[in-house]
Amino acid sequence: MSDRTPSRLQAVNTPALVLDRERLHSNLDAMASRAADRGVSLRPHMKTAKSAAIGQQALDRGAKGITVSTLHEAEYFFSHGFEDITYAVSIVPDRFLQASSLARRGLDLKIITDNPSVTQDLAHFMSRENSPLTLLVEIDSGEHRTGVDPQGDDLVKIARLVDQCPSLRFGGLLTHAGHSYKCSDPSEIVTTAEDERRIAVESARRLTQENIACSEISIGSTPTCTNAQSAKGVTEWRPGVYMFGDLAQVALTSCTLDDIALSVLTTILAVRPEEGRLIIDGGGLAMSKDMGKDVGYGLVNTLDGTATIPGLHLAEVHQEHGELRSNGQVDFSRFSVGDKLRILPHHACMTAAMHDRYHVVEGNRPEIVEVWDRANGWG
Amino acid sequence: MSDRTPSRLQAVNTPALVLDRERLHSNLDAMASRAADRGVSLRPHMKTAKSAAIGQQALDRGAKGITVSTLHEAEYFFSHGFEDITYAVSIVPDRFLQASSLARRGLDLKIITDNPSVTQDLAHFMSRENSPLTLLVEIDSGEHRTGVDPQGDDLVKIARLVDQCPSLRFGGLLTHAGHSYKCSDPSEIVTTAEDERRIAVESARRLTQENIACSEISIGSTPTCTNAQSAKGVTEWRPGVYMFGDLAQVALTSCTLDDIALSVLTTILAVRPEEGRLIIDGGGLAMSKDMGKDVGYGLVNTLDGTATIPGLHLAEVHQEHGELRSNGQVDFSRFSVGDKLRILPHHACMTAAMHDRYHVVEGNRPEIVEVWDRANGWG
Numbered sequence: 001m002s003d004r005t006p007s008r009l010q011a012v013n014t015p016a017l018v019l020d021r022e023r024l025h026s027n028l029d030a031m032a033s034r035a036a037d038r039g040v041s042l043r044p045h046m047k048t049a050k051s052a053a054i055g056q057q058a059l060d061r062g063a064k065g066i067t068v069s070t071l072h073e074a075e076y077f078f079s080h081g082f083e084d085i086t087y088a089v090s091i092v093p094d095r096f097l098q099a100s101s102l103a104r105r106g107l108d109l110k111i112i113t114d115n116p117s118v119t120q121d122l123a124h125f126m127s128r129e130n131s132p133l134t135l136l137v138e139i140d141s142g143e144h145r146t147g148v149d150p151q152g153d154d155l156v157k158i159a160r161l162v163d164q165c166p167s168l169r170f171g172g173l174l175t176h177a178g179h180s181y182k183c184s185d186p187s188e189i190v191t192t193a194e195d196e197r198r199i200a201v202e203s204a205r206r207l208t209q210e211n212i213a214c215s216e217i218s219i220g221s222t223p224t225c226t227n228a229q230s231a232k233g234v235t236e237w238r239p240g241v242y243m244f245g246d247l248a249q250v251a252l253t254s255c256t257l258d259d260i261a262l263s264v265l266t267t268i269l270a271v272r273p274e275e276g277r278l279i280i281d282g283g284g285l286a287m288s289k290d291m292g293k294d295v296g297y298g299l300v301n302t303l304d305g306t307a308t309i310p311g312l313h314l315a316e317v318h319q320e321h322g323e324l325r326s327n328g329q330v331d332f333s334r335f336s337v338g339d340k341l342r343i344l345p346h347h348a349c350m351t352a353a354m355h356d357r358y359h360v361v362e363g364n365r366p367e368i369v370e371v372w373d374r375a376n377g378w379g
Numbered sequence: 380m381s382d383r384t385p386s387r388l389q390a391v392n393t394p395a396l397v398l399d400r401e402r403l404h405s406n407l408d409a410m411a412s413r414a415a416d417r418g419v420s421l422r423p424h425m426k427t428a429k430s431a432a433i434g435q436q437a438l439d440r441g442a443k444g445i446t447v448s449t450l451h452e453a454e455y456f457f458s459h460g461f462e463d464i465t466y467a468v469s470i471v472p473d474r475f476l477q478a479s480s481l482a483r484r485g486l487d488l489k490i491i492t493d494n495p496s497v498t499q500d501l502a503h504f505m506s507r508e509n510s511p512l513t514l515l516v517e518i519d520s521g522e523h524r525t526g527v528d529p530q531g532d533d534l535v536k537i538a539r540l541v542d543q544c545p546s547l548r549f550g551g552l553l554t555h556a557g558h559s560y561k562c563s564d565p566s567e568i569v570t571t572a573e574d575e576r577r578i579a580v581e582s583a584r585r586l587t588q589e590n591i592a593c594s595e596i597s598i599g600s601t602p603t604c605t606n607a608q609s610a611k612g613v614t615e616w617r618p619g620v621y622m623f624g625d626l627a628q629v630a631l632t633s634c635t636l637d638d639i640a641l642s643v644l645t646t647i648l649a650v651r652p653e654e655g656r657l658i659i660d661g662g663g664l665a666m667s668k669d670m671g672k673d674v675g676y677g678l679v680n681t682l683d684g685t686a687t688i689p690g691l692h693l694a695e696v697h698q699e700h701g702e703l704r705s706n707g708q709v710d711f712s713r714f715s716v717g718d719k720l721r722i723l724p725h726h727a728c729m730t731a732a733m734h735d736r737y738h739v740v741e742g743n744r745p746e747i748v749e750v751w752d753r754a755n756g757w758g
Contacts, residue, residue, distance in 0.1 A: 013473075013757055047698055069699045089660070089699050090648040093717045094392075114649065115716055145700055146649045146658055178697065269469040270493065270525045279525055281468070285732055289668040318557065319426055319728055320448045320468050321524055337494055338472045349698055353664055354732075356756055377735055378392055 005359075009303065009366045010340065012359055014267040015286035017351075018342060019358040020305060021369065023261035024054070024243060031225065031242050032061040038231035043067050043086060043218065045240030048349045051358065052080035053372040054243060065108075067238045071098050076375035078107045086110040086218070088174065088238065090138065090146050091118065096125045103131040110134040110171050110216075114148045119161045126167035134171040135162050136216065141175040141199040142192065150203045159212045172214035173207075175200050176238070180223040186253050193224035201233035226254040246348035247295045257308060262352060263301055263342035265359070269321065273332035278324040282343050284317040288350035298343040300324060304364045305342055314343055384738075388682065388745045389719065391738055393646040394665035396730075397721060398737040399684060400748065402640035403433070403622060410604065410621045411440040417610035422446050422465060422597065424619030427728045430737065431459035432751040433622060444487075446617045450477050455754035457486045465489040465597070467553060467617065469517065469525050470497065475504045482510040489513040489550050489595075493527045498540045505546035513550040514541050515595060520554040520578040521571065529582045538591045551593035552586075554579050555617070559602040565632050572603035580612035605633040625727035626674045636687060641731060642680055642721035644738070648700065652711035657703040661722050663696040667729035677722040677730075679703060683743045684721055693722055 006012050035042045044058045047069035055066050055077060065084030068074050074085050075098075083106070091099065091111045102109045111133060113119055119135065126133060137158050140147030148154040162170040177196035183189045196219050204214040220237040231237070244262040245255035266282035287297045297314040301307065315325040322343070326332075345351035352358075353376060360370040385391050414421045423437045426448035434445050434456060444463030447453050453464050454477075462485070470478065470490045481488045490512060492498055498514070505512060516537050519526030527533040541549040556575035562568045575598050583593040599616040610616070623641040624634040645661035666676045676693040680686065694704040701722070705711075724730035731737075732755060739749040 015757060090658075090716075092646050092648060092660075094646060118716055144654065145697065145702065267471050267473060269471060275523065279469075281471075284667075284669070284729055288663075289729060290663070318524065323524065337469075337497055350663055350668060378394060 005368060005371050007368055009265065009359065009361060009368060012265055012368065014265050014340065015282050016265045017355040017358050018263045018265050019360050019372070020261045020363060021360050022363040023259060025057070027243050027245060027255070027259060027261060028058055028061050031239060034225070035237055038228065040231040040234050041236040043236045043238050044243065045069070045088065045238045046073060046077065048240040048352060049243055050352070050374040050376065051372045052077060052082070053370070055082060064236065067240070070378055071095055071102070072377060072379035073375050074102055074107070074109065075379065078102060078105070084108045086136070086174070088112055088176070090114060091122065093118065093121050096122060099133060100126065100129050100131070103133050104129070108134070110136055112136045112138045112174050113158065114138045114146050114154065116154055116157045116161065119158045123161060123165040123168055126165065129167050132167050132169050134169040136171040136174045136218065139173055139175045139200065139203050141177050141196045141219070143176065143178040145178060147175060150199050155203060155206060156210055159207050160210070163212050170212060172216035172218065173200055173203050174216070174218040177219070177221055177224045180221050181248070181252065183223065183252065186227065189223050189227040189252065190229060193228040194230070196224050197228065197231060197234055204233070222249060223252045223254050241348050244348040244352070247292050247299060247344060247346045251292060257344070260344050262348045263305065263344050264298070264351060266322065266341055266343055268335055268337055268339045268341065271332055271335050271337060276326040276328060276330070278312070278335055280322045280324060280341060281320060282314065282322040283320045285319055285354055287314065287317055287322065287343065287345060288347065288354050289317065290347035290350040292346040295346055297322065298345050301342040301344055303340045303342060304366060305361070306364050308344065384747060384750050386747055388644065388738065388740060388747060391644055391747065393644050393719065394661050395644045396734040396737050397642045397644050398739050398751070399640045399742060400739050401742040402638060404436070406622050406624060406634070406638060406640060407437055407440050410618060411442070413604070414616055417607065419610040419613050420615040422615045422617050423622065424448070424467065424617045425452060425456065427619040427731060428622055429731070429753040429755060430751045431456060431461070432749070434461060443615065446619070449757055450474055450481070451756060451758035452754050453481055453486070453488060454758065457481060457484070463487045465515070465553070467491055467555070469493060470501065472497065472500050475501060478512060479505065479508050479510070482512050483508070487513070489515055491515045491517045491553050492537065493517045493525050493533065495533055495536045495540065498537045502540060502544040502547055505544065508546050511546050511548050513548040515550040515553045515597065518552055518554045518579065518582050520556050520575045520598070522555065522557040524557060526554060529578050534582060534585060535589055538586050539589070542591050549591065551595035551597065552579055552582055553595070553597040556598070556600055556603045559600050560627070560631065562602065562631065565606065568602050568606045568631065569608060572607040573609070575603050576607065576610060576613055583612070601628060602631045602633050620727050623727040623731070626671050626678060626723060626725045630671060636723070639723050641727045642684065642723050643677070643730060645701065645720055645722055647714055647716055647718045647720065650711055650714050650716060655705040655707060655709070657691070657714055659701045659703060659720060660699060661693065661701040662699045664698055664733055666693065666696055666701065666722065666724060667726065667733050668696065669726035669729040671725040674725055676701065677724050680721040680723055682719045682721060683745060684740070685743050687723070
């Protein structure tokens with residue numbers, strides 16, 4: 001913690017990210033024990049937290065490695081001693097050099113593709129390299145974003161290309177059932193989770209029949225890992241947002257309100273009871289513009305994080321201003337300009353990315369016990 | 380430009396902000412000449428650009444000072460030699476110290492309030508200070524976000540409090556017709572612009588009748604400044620996003636597609652013609668999650684910025700992935716994985732804030748001529 005860091009929440013310049021370490025630990029523990037119960041390894045996705053301090057706490061609880069969403073994150077985590085990293089966004093030729101440089105410097109880097117032509121280019125590029133890269137084939141388990149058709153020809157074609165290239169290791173299969181976020185009820189999430197597992201395992205079986213072994217069968221999102229009835233045949237899970245939780249995950253039944261570890265500390269700029277509104281300095285830049293159907297951009301918690309304030313939600317955001325609106329049941333006499341509130345975000349990944357550090361507290365205590373950085377941007 | 384900065388657009392790591400200096404200059408010139416025509420000074424809002432290099436180019440064209448949305452921006456611009464800054468978000472007690480410290484160090488800092496009790500606290504706080512701060516009263520000209528009721532008692536009450544306090548200067552009135560963004564047709568914007576002007580001028584007249592003089596009557600948003608028929612009685616305009624333009628401003632008729640100076644350089648991750656989709660590395664973190672009705676998160680331009688590609692728009696964003704969808708008229712054979720495209724943003728203020736620097740080009744030429752930083756965050 002630098003000398004400039006305030007020692008108490010009340011003194012932190014707003015808007016600012018607050019992270020409750022007690023809840024973080026409880027979320028990390030719950031997913032670690034869920035994975036252990038299902039007999040699957042954890043490779044948490046650090047795209048949400050983007051913090052070496054938090055990644056380390058996942059490793060301390062048995063995670064075998066981590067997942068990242070940018071090579072900038074890979075560089076950051078590698079520089080903090082993380083040695084086993086999967087970069088889970090389709091590799092493109094312009095990033096071959098940076099990926100191979102990381103491998104040359106000693107990182108066990110796994111990259112992914114769904115494209116035979118990119119794989120061929122990569123094999124050609126890597127023929128000049130001595131430190132092999134591991135390539136996994138991404139399969140489409142229903143999200144239809146990226147990934148090969150699990151029934152199509154590209155799966156075997158890519159796996160065979162990699163298998164025959166001395167400077168590439170075939171790492172297996174990876175998929176992400178991101179469409180779990182669009183499920184409308186828990187039973188649909190259970191089905192999506194089972195589809196994700198089954199499609200990955202069946203795709204691996206297609207390769208086994210071609211005498212190509214999959215060392216990893218990697219799946220997961222927070223909703224599917226939380227709701228999976230089985231992980232049979234799968235080697236690892238890659239959930240990310242479970243560490244913090246958010247209102248979207250509450251709606252998806254992946255967590256409860258009391259599990260949400262992340263909030264944005266804000267200051268009241270104006271109290272307008274006649275209009276049923278409070279104006280805070282938590283706008284679109286502090287919260288992101290990601291919003292949920294019923295909760296808007298967020299729900300409201302007290303400064304000490306003990307309780308959500310019923311009847312208020314962050315209904316509208318401007319760049320720096322946020323408008324908390326009431327349903328008429330709110331006693332506005334309790335609020336004054338300058339008071340601080342904590343806003344629980346709709347989508348923790350996006351909200352956290354609007355800030356460069358976490359102010360870490362322990363439960364409802366007002367002390368800032370640590371400040372943790374984040375690896376934002378793309379380098 | 381650091382040694383690590385690529386010299387050509389093609390080599391820039393994506394996603395990345397690209398700024399066309401020719402269009403920027405033409406946008407700066409157009410607003411400067413519009414203000415001159417209307418006989419009003421410009422105090423551009425730097426909340427969009429957050430760049431000293433860009434602020435300087437506005438000053439070079441006659442802007443009298445700048446407006447900022449955070450005290451972090453005030454610190455940044457002051458450290459780059461800007462001496463006349465209005466911080467246009469309601470001051471709160473926790474920020475008195477930082478504001479007065481800036482004034483003590485020589486910044487001509489203007490702050491705003493709509494709250495008599497905060498004004499009283501500020502007067503008390505400032506009684507120990509020797510370098511006066513200038514306070515403007517914010518009035519509500521129809522947006523109903525912050526600002527005193529122009530007919531209410533608080534306007535005169537605050538102005539009188541300031542007028543009687545030796546360590547505060549009364550700076551006049553400020554308003555922002557942010558509801559201009561919700562107008563559905565140009566004539567409605569013209570009316571909103573006239574309301575903004577009239578309400579500010581009438582409020583100043585109320586103070587004159589109380590023998591309190593307003594040195595500034597400050598109004599403006601890009602839509603209202605662009606569409607104002609008159610600036611009679613007003614001393615300054617504070618538009619911001621006009622420097623860059625964006626798809627929201629095109630919809631509001633404040634600019635045309637060819638005026639948009641800001642775009643996000645992205646790389647194609649996957650081509651899926653059978654689904655009418657391209658996947659790019661321009662997701663929610665590169666574009667923000669601000670979206671427009673017809674354009675989604677953005678429209679698509681070629682790498683050299685010469686032409687938008689008809690029939691494609693950024694329909695969906697994940698954290699790092701963006702989905703460009705077609706209306707069926709797009710020839711997908713022109714695209715390959717690894718190709719670069721530029722995305723014109725729906726909302727430039729939010730999109731720019733997702734990045735830490737601008738890669739500056741001149742018109743359609745591929746060279747990066749400068750790299751400009753940004754003052755993101757809250758310090």
